[in-house]
Amino acid sequence: MVILRHGHPDGDAIGSQFALKAYIEKYYPNCKVYALGMDEDPYGMVGPMDTVDQTTFESSLILALDCGNIERLDSPYEIKNQMIIKVDHHLNNTPYGDIQDVDDTCGATCQLLWRRFKEMGKPLDEKIAYLLAFGLITDTVSFSAGYTSVETINAYADCLSYGIDHVELFKNATSVTVDAFRGATLIRQYAIIEDHVAYTIIDQAMLDRHGLKLEDVRDYVNELKGIKDVEVWMIATPDPENPHGFKVSLRSYKANINAVAIKHNGGGHLAASGCSATDRNEVLCIVEELKQAANLS
Numbered sequence: 001m002v003i004l005r006h007g008h009p010d011g012d013a014i015g016s017q018f019a020l021k022a023y024i025e026k027y028y029p030n031c032k033v034y035a036l037g038m039d040e041d042p043y044g045m046v047g048p049m050d051t052v053d054q055t056t057f058e059s060s061l062i063l064a065l066d067c068g069n070i071e072r073l074d075s076p077y078e079i080k081n082q083m084i085i086k087v088d089h090h091l092n093n094t095p096y097g098d099i100q101d102v103d104d105t106c107g108a109t110c111q112l113l114w115r116r117f118k119e120m121g122k123p124l125d126e127k128i129a130y131l132l133a134f135g136l137i138t139d140t141v142s143f144s145a146g147y148t149s150v151e152t153i154n155a156y157a158d159c160l161s162y163g164i165d166h167v168e169l170f171k172n173a174t175s176v177t178v179d180a181f182r183g184a185t186l187i188r189q190y191a192i193i194e195d196h197v198a199y200t201i202i203d204q205a206m207l208d209r210h211g212l213k214l215e216d217v218r219d220y221v222n223e224l225k226g227i228k229d230v231e232v233w234m235i236a237t238p239d240p241e242n243p244h245g246f247k248v249s250l251r252s253y254k255a256n257i258n259a260v261a262i263k264h265n266g267g268g269h270l271a272a273s274g275c276s277a278t279d280r281n282e283v284l285c286i287v288e289e290l291k292q293a294a295n296l297s
């Protein structure tokens with residue numbers, strides 16, 4: 001079997017992918033399992049990705065983790081008629097797969113996996129627990145996001161019981177590079193705050209002027225979290241596939257910003273979504289729609 005997750009992976013995508021791989025290898029040693037995708041490991045959590053030949057891939061069961069729509073799966077080969085099991089916590093607006101285990105009340109795919117592992121009744125180990133805990137911390141923004149629940153905290157406590165160093169884990173899950181730290185400063189410096197919405201639009205010229213790269217800014221929308229009277233926050237960063245376009249990250253405490261994301265070819269969760277804009281004007285439209293969403297909440 002092969003385990004896939006979404007492209008441009010985050011801590012939950014990689015954590016769930018490698019936790020499931022470790023679990024299968026531990027309890028089903030006869031089963032060959034490969035964790036596939038581009039070698040992108042922003043937190044340095046795991047080694048290089050596995051590789052398989054196309055024939056093996058096409059005869060393998062696919063476990064698809066943390067990925068709401070099939071187009072976003074990071075797969076080395078085209079998916080043909082293989083059986084797919086989807087395990088995910090995004091809103092299931094774009095269902096796919098022969099079996100779907102989707103619970104959008106989970107703070108992370110790692111939380112859903114933890115639940116399934118507990119149901120199996122077999123103990124985890126330190127490695128599996130570390131990977132699951134990593135996904136829990138990163139996807140819930142250190143347990144501050146709205147979908148953090150009693151189960152999220154119980155899952156984390158259970159993971160810690162396998163001997164994980166909580167301080168070391170938090171350090172690894174929340175530290176950023178020096179350039180990303182500078183990028184975060186840029187996001188704050190250029191923030192506009194209006195009608196309960198905080199937003200920053202960063203274009204390529206701005207990045208060039210400050211000697212920064214896209215990866216130094218695109219994941220740091222939560223730099224705008226925590227401003228008094230702000231309910232919704234957003235960043236727009238250059239879309240590498242469209243010279244005038246932007247990728248837009250949306251977050252809120254409780255306002256439904258997913259509806260805005262869907263209008264602009266995106267998706268995600270009720271309070272954490274992403275979408276695209278073809279130009280700056282569309283970004284400004286999104287801002288206006290967010291103001292409405294913020295004022296309804």
Ligand SMILES: [Mn+2]
Nearest residue numbers: 012066109139
């Ligand atoms: Mn996730």
